[in-house]
Each structure stands twice: as C-alpha cells, then as structure tokens.
Amino acid sequence: MSKWWIENGTFVTMDERRPVLKGHMVIEDGLIAYIGEERPADADAMPVRIDGSRLAFMPGLINTHGHAAMSLLRGYSDDEVLQTWLQDYMWPMEAKFRDEDVRWGSSLAVLEMLKSGTTTFVDMYDRMDEVAKVVDQSGMRGVLMRGAIGLCPEDVQLQKLDEAVRFAKDWNGQANGRIMTMMSPHAPYTCPPAFIEKFVQAAHDLDLPMHTHMSETAAEVEQNVREYGLRPVEHLDKLGFFSRPAFVAHAVHLTDAEIELLAARGAAVSHNPASNLKLASGVARVPDLLRAGVTVSLGTDSAASNNNLDLFDEIRLAALIHKGVSGDPTVVPAAEALKLATLGGAATIRQPMLGSLQAGMKADFIAIDTDQPHFYPQSDLVSHLAYSGSGRDVVHVWVDGIQVVKDGASTLLDEERIKHEAQACYGRLTGN
Amino acid sequence: MSKWWIENGTFVTMDERRPVLKGHMVIEDGLIAYIGEERPADADAMPVRIDGSRLAFMPGLINTHGHAAMSLLRGYSDDEVLQTWLQDYMWPMEAKFRDEDVRWGSSLAVLEMLKSGTTTFVDMYDRMDEVAKVVDQSGMRGVLMRGAIGLCPEDVQLQKLDEAVRFAKDWNGQANGRIMTMMSPHAPYTCPPAFIEKFVQAAHDLDLPMHTHMSETAAEVEQNVREYGLRPVEHLDKLGFFSRPAFVAHAVHLTDAEIELLAARGAAVSHNPASNLKLASGVARVPDLLRAGVTVSLGTDSAASNNNLDLFDEIRLAALIHKGVSGDPTVVPAAEALKLATLGGAATIRQPMLGSLQAGMKADFIAIDTDQPHFYPQSDLVSHLAYSGSGRDVVHVWVDGIQVVKDGASTLLDEERIKHEAQACYGRLTGN
Numbered sequence: 001m002s003k004w005w006i007e008n009g010t011f012v013t014m015d016e017r018r019p020v021l022k023g024h025m026v027i028e029d030g031l032i033a034y035i036g037e038e039r040p041a042d043a044d045a046m047p048v049r050i051d052g053s054r055l056a057f058m059p060g061l062i063n064t065h066g067h068a069a070m071s072l073l074r075g076y077s078d079d080e081v082l083q084t085w086l087q088d089y090m091w092p093m094e095a096k097f098r099d100e101d102v103r104w105g106s107s108l109a110v111l112e113m114l115k116s117g118t119t120t121f122v123d124m125y126d127r128m129d130e131v132a133k134v135v136d137q138s139g140m141r142g143v144l145m146r147g148a149i150g151l152c153p154e155d156v157q158l159q160k161l162d163e164a165v166r167f168a169k170d171w172n173g174q175a176n177g178r179i180m181t182m183m184s185p186h187a188p189y190t191c192p193p194a195f196i197e198k199f200v201q202a203a204h205d206l207d208l209p210m211h212t213h214m215s216e217t218a219a220e221v222e223q224n225v226r227e228y229g230l231r232p233v234e235h236l237d238k239l240g241f242f243s244r245p246a247f248v249a250h251a252v253h254l255t256d257a258e259i260e261l262l263a264a265r266g267a268a269v270s271h272n273p274a275s276n277l278k279l280a281s282g283v284a285r286v287p288d289l290l291r292a293g294v295t296v297s298l299g300t301d302s303a304a305s306n307n308n309l310d311l312f313d314e315i316r317l318a319a320l321i322h323k324g325v326s327g328d329p330t331v332v333p334a335a336e337a338l339k340l341a342t343l344g345g346a347a348t349i350r351q352p353m354l355g356s357l358q359a360g361m362k363a364d365f366i367a368i369d370t371d372q373p374h375f376y377p378q379s380d381l382v383s384h385l386a387y388s389g390s391g392r393d394v395v396h397v398w399v400d401g402i403q404v405v406k407d408g409a410s411t412l413l414d415e416e417r418i419k420h421e422a423q424a425c426y427g428r429l430t431g432n
Numbered sequence: 433m434s435k436w437w438i439e440n441g442t443f444v445t446m447d448e449r450r451p452v453l454k455g456h457m458v459i460e461d462g463l464i465a466y467i468g469e470e471r472p473a474d475a476d477a478m479p480v481r482i483d484g485s486r487l488a489f490m491p492g493l494i495n496t497h498g499h500a501a502m503s504l505l506r507g508y509s510d511d512e513v514l515q516t517w518l519q520d521y522m523w524p525m526e527a528k529f530r531d532e533d534v535r536w537g538s539s540l541a542v543l544e545m546l547k548s549g550t551t552t553f554v555d556m557y558d559r560m561d562e563v564a565k566v567v568d569q570s571g572m573r574g575v576l577m578r579g580a581i582g583l584c585p586e587d588v589q590l591q592k593l594d595e596a597v598r599f600a601k602d603w604n605g606q607a608n609g610r611i612m613t614m615m616s617p618h619a620p621y622t623c624p625p626a627f628i629e630k631f632v633q634a635a636h637d638l639d640l641p642m643h644t645h646m647s648e649t650a651a652e653v654e655q656n657v658r659e660y661g662l663r664p665v666e667h668l669d670k671l672g673f674f675s676r677p678a679f680v681a682h683a684v685h686l687t688d689a690e691i692e693l694l695a696a697r698g699a700a701v702s703h704n705p706a707s708n709l710k711l712a713s714g715v716a717r718v719p720d721l722l723r724a725g726v727t728v729s730l731g732t733d734s735a736a737s738n739n740n741l742d743l744f745d746e747i748r749l750a751a752l753i754h755k756g757v758s759g760d761p762t763v764v765p766a767a768e769a770l771k772l773a774t775l776g777g778a779a780t781i782r783q784p785m786l787g788s789l790q791a792g793m794k795a796d797f798i799a800i801d802t803d804q805p806h807f808y809p810q811s812d813l814v815s816h817l818a819y820s821g822s823g824r825d826v827v828h829v830w831v832d833g834i835q836v837v838k839d840g841a842s843t844l845l846d847e848e849r850i851k852h853e854a855q856a857c858y859g860r861l862t863g864n
Contacts, residue, residue: 074808078815082761277753278752321753333511334510373847374544379508387710388506422809
C-alpha cells in the first residue's frame, strides 16, 4: 500500500559496512524496505518517487535531553551563574506556566526541532499531557516523562509521583507508537534519596527506563558528597537507579571510577555541550566515556540555556570542543560526532530500530540540500555534515515514513499560529 | 541620485547609545545618511524602499583571518595533528595550486561568506592577484596580502617580498576603495627574523598595516623560546612588527606579560575559535585580552580547518566556549560576541567607518529573517542573533550601499559556475 522510493540519492547510512552509499531507498509501511546501489526490482510499480540527486539523506537526529516548553524563555536570561539563572529567572517564570504555555512553548520547540532535522526528542517537564498532545499532532517521535523535583512536602512529592506514573501509563505507546514514556526524578540534588527510590520502584513496576540530570556542576557534586558521603554515580547506584535501563543528562564532572561504574551498569549519557558551556558548567569527559564503552548521545537542553534546538550545532560542538580541550585533534572525529546524534541517541533511548538507514529500520530520516557553497567541493560528506552542516540545510523530514517537513515547512503544524501563540504566552508571562 | 530607505526595520546598531532601534534607515551614495525612529523627512521623494518589518538589520560581519582559496580543501583532511595536517596534507596540495585553483577556491569562499552575512574578509595567501580580481567582481570588501613563508633560500625570500610589495602597491584602494592591502610575513616560526624585519621596513615604506600568525600552538611558542630566547610577542616586538598598526591571528598561548605588551602596542588579535578547537591548538585567553583592552575580532581561518566560513558560528563559539572553559558564565556575553564580529573587526583592520549602523558610516549591512521559530519569542534580539543565529538566516547583504545578496542569492557572482569550477579544480588536484 504505502510503498515509495527515493531515486539516486546519497545516503549517510550510519551503517559501518557502507557509511556513504549512492543509490536508492524504498519505504514501505513506515519501514525502510530496501536500501542499496541497485535500482529496486519493483521501481516502476511504486507510485511515489523522490529525486535524490541534489540531496543527502541521513537518519533523523535524536535529541536526548530537553525541556521543550522552556523555548518560551529563549533569551529571557543569559550570561548568568547557573543557580542565579535557575532560582531567580527560570523557576519563578516557570511557576507562572499554565497548560497553554506548555502547549505553545512545546509546539514552538517541536517545530524548530523538526525543521532542523530532529525526528525524536526526549522531554522532561511538567504538564506533560500537553506535550504528548503536541507530539501526537506533529508527527514527531517523543520520549516523554514528568520530571519531578522533590524539594517539597511529602504529600506534594507523592502527588508528583502519581502524576508521573499516571502520565507514563496513559501515553506509553500512544500516537501510533511514536510516544514512549520513562520515569524521571529531576536530579540527585533536587530529590531526597527516598523520593528517588520511589521512582525506581515505579519504573520497575511499569517496566520503564529512567532518566535524570546528574553532575552538571561541580557544586552539586560537592553537595552530594557532603550530604550523602558519595559522588552522584555511586549515590544513584545505591538507590537502584541503574538497576533499570537508564541514562543521565550532562555528566560533566566524573571521576574515572564513576565512568567505569556507568560502563559496568550499561548507563548512557546525554551530552549537552552548548548548555554546559553557556552555563559555565564545564566540558564533559566524552572521549573518556567513549573509550570506556559508555553510550553517549547529544542533547540541546532547553532553548533557555542554548539558545536553540538545532542538533547540528551540538554535533559540531561535540566534534570541536573535545579536541580543543584535550589537546588531541583525533578525538571525536566527524563520523563519531554524527554517530552521537543518531545511533548513540537510539541506544540511549533503547530504540534499536532508529538511528541508521538499513532495511528493516524505522523510516525516520532527513534530506539535506548539499548543493550549497559550504558543502563544496563535494568530497567527504560525513565531514561536511559534521563541520559545515546546519539544521537550516534540512529540506525534508520523514518519521515512520510520513513526510512531516516538506521543502522546509512543517506539513502537520500551523507555523504561523504557533509563532503567534508563543509570542502571546511570552507577553503574558513577562507582562510585555 | 542613489538614495533609498528601509522602512520599519529593527536595527541592531552596535551603537551603545541605542543598541536596538526600531525605525528607518536612509542610504545615500554608499553611506548611511540617516538612521532613527522618525520617518525620514524626504521619505516620499526617495525611489527605492525596502519593507523591513520582518527583518533585522545589523552591520555586515568582518572576518579578520582566512585563506579563501583553501576552501578547495574543505574536508580533504580532518581530525589530524596540526603539523601532520599542514605538512602531509595541506602544503603538498597547495604546492599544486595554479592560478585557476586560487581563483575558484577564493570565489567559492567569497560566495559562502557573502551569503552568510560577511561583508569584509581578510585574506593572506599566494597568487593574490586572483583573489583581488574575485573581490573586485563580487562586490565584497577585502583586506588582502601576500603571506610569505621564509623557509627558503634568500633569493626566493626576496622574490616573495617583491611580490608582496608589488601586490600591496597595485591593489591598495582598488575596486572603488573596497580593497585594502597589508604586509604579512606568515609566522615567526616560518620566517627568519631578518625576513620579518624586511617586511616591517616595507610596511613602513608603504605606510601599510601588518598581519601575521602568532602563538597558535604551544609547540611553536616553545620553539620560538628555544631559537630566539623570547616568546613570540616579545620577539615580534623586537623585530619592529608592532611599530606598525598590526594584528595577529590566533594568539592562543599568551602570558600575562604578552597580553600587556599587545595592549601597550595597540596590537589587535583575530580570534579563530573553531580552527583552534579543531586543530586542538587550545582556547585563546579572550576574556583576559578584553580586560586588558586589546582589540579582539573573529576569524574563521580557512575552510580546511573549520570547516565553514559562517561567522555566526564563530560568534556563537566565542560566546559559549570562554564561559565553559573559564567557569564564569558572565564572560563574553551576547552583545560582546556580536561586537567582536563587527566593531572589533573594524578596529582590527583599521576601518573606523565599518562595524556599526550610524549616520556617516559606510553602508555595509545585512538583513536577517527573524520570522523563524528559532528567533521566537521575539524578545532579546541581540541574544537571539548571538546564540541562535546562522548565516543561513541572512537574506540580503549590502556593501557600500550596493546589494550583493538578494533573497539569499549573490547578485554579482555566478553561483552555479563557481560550484562547478571549484569541483573541477578539486578533482584535478586530487586525481578524482
């Protein structure tokens, strides 16, 4: 029924056996049915054909950490110390958020991400029903969770936990399977140990993976040691966090022992280079994590600490910064940087059918206009995408084989309305 | 005669008295004749009008260090140690360059720069007549110099010096004043002291500024100390380099004393963050340079070590990386990062009529489409441009009041031909 093909494309497959392939790809019922140099046998019988000759195709990017609704606070406060930024600017504004703010802030984020080539995003926030409805409508894939801060009385804690459990149950597998849910205590420094243990138990009961912020700043690590006598990885391990499939965001400040423990537990790391730089948190030990065999992926964090959601920016940063900081220009080469945003993302969120272009994989992929000066001479496409690519170069996006961005425009979302409503929400929140 | 105006624009002026202005701008004979909130008195009499209501305008960006022709080597060799990259990949390939390679490599670079909002670039290379002809044709502004490596017999050295002098004389002030020339020994580690002194003398004779690479890697600084008993700033100072108006590229490895000496001499620094990271050279002490009062600007370096020429990428890197590396999130705030690429660039190349939007300044400016999701909510435009902007957001570009990019396309260059010829040159150079 729904079977179509791309003719004469250049495919950056993320398949190590043939990383760059010139040929054809067939999509059938949301999956990649064929990819190869040979023209598909039933080519003439298939109704839809895309001329790929001026395009490069690659797997849709996977953004493994963010807070979509905070796009409303893009540029609201910059160049401040993390705790000031959080406590004096972000948290007071977020306390004013109503359902409509989460709806339009998340819509704005989803629109920006889709248009810049991200097909799957992880979102940890509040009022998650609103986010899930946006995901459903947009055609995007979302890994969603109610992130809970436990710095509150026990009855409020339990109410948040119930909300997280209810949301996780209601929405897991919804939107034609495009939504998956997880359990997510906000961070060791914002959640008492007993509260984290309750989330771990719930994750076991629901058979769901876990996600949290961890070791973003040196200060929170020191606090962890002061309060619990352990650094965050050991602390979370003691609370059972890594007994579930799990991944942590940031992980900037790690000891060798912590890296080994993350590797031993099979825990993954969402590396957020722009946010970590902007908030002056530091530079995560990504080359060491990769050497230890830890799965690493890329996240933008929210647009309030980045300030954009273009994952190509994170790819480029990941390829650049670890060289400059380590003094070793061979670490995180171009192909590795692209892998972080694709296969690394898929492994982080435990979705093995995402992240590469191979027969049998889900048809989440993007088309990039490579007929532009910054991609010439046309030589090493992997290098060009990592070091010279941008989300603005993305022209088409498909999720489950359905085209969600066509010629740079969202097919399912009303862009003009989203921009207008997001602006209105911002005006109300700030009194402007 | 040539008088026209922009109606209802938002102007990021780089004028501290009114950094962001909503209003109108009048261009007359290549200069900004008026900018202000009030409608121009003779508005109805002026023949051309641009509706600025969905655009942001800012000064054209100034790229203060690069080697345009090396765009042909974009992606040719990545993720290698600097000396290997230079000696085993770049220099052997560059030795094969003929006039046509410099012509088409530079054309490709100029096209990429113009389309991404750079209106002035500094170029240090060989066969500079070819580069100058490209600048003349493109409508761009160029600060051009024959960069000379002195690791050769004395007669070859003198031949290079003669070439540099001849080029500087022939082209200074050409292309309706859009070309200025400088004198440029390549670097202290590639030029014997006597050769540098000859360039200094020539710069005095011709009354031209000077430019060179300096202290890009720790190894070259050590070599300088070993060979000459001085670190590069003191070494160049001793050779009279800073007796001329001068600026150096990179300046990654500096002592406090060197920073003070640069400040005392009024020497400027071209900061090349992407190139320094990619080649693992390190991170320049930009916050310390700025505190000391040294003029700092931004350069892409060549596309072979970046690998793109979008100065917005350098703006973003400059705003991010110094926070992350210093641990201080208040350094290089958004407005400072934009200043590096505009006013800082103008001061570096000693062109006080560039870098801001004020009456009497040259009409080098760009228009950015801010009606896109990554610029919403429309709040702090300076922050949005620094942290979320890209050269792909630039829609129009003017130099001397003449439109050189319209709706994203070069008005004076043949883009299809340039891409084709650059690809052909690359094929011939690599045998592909």
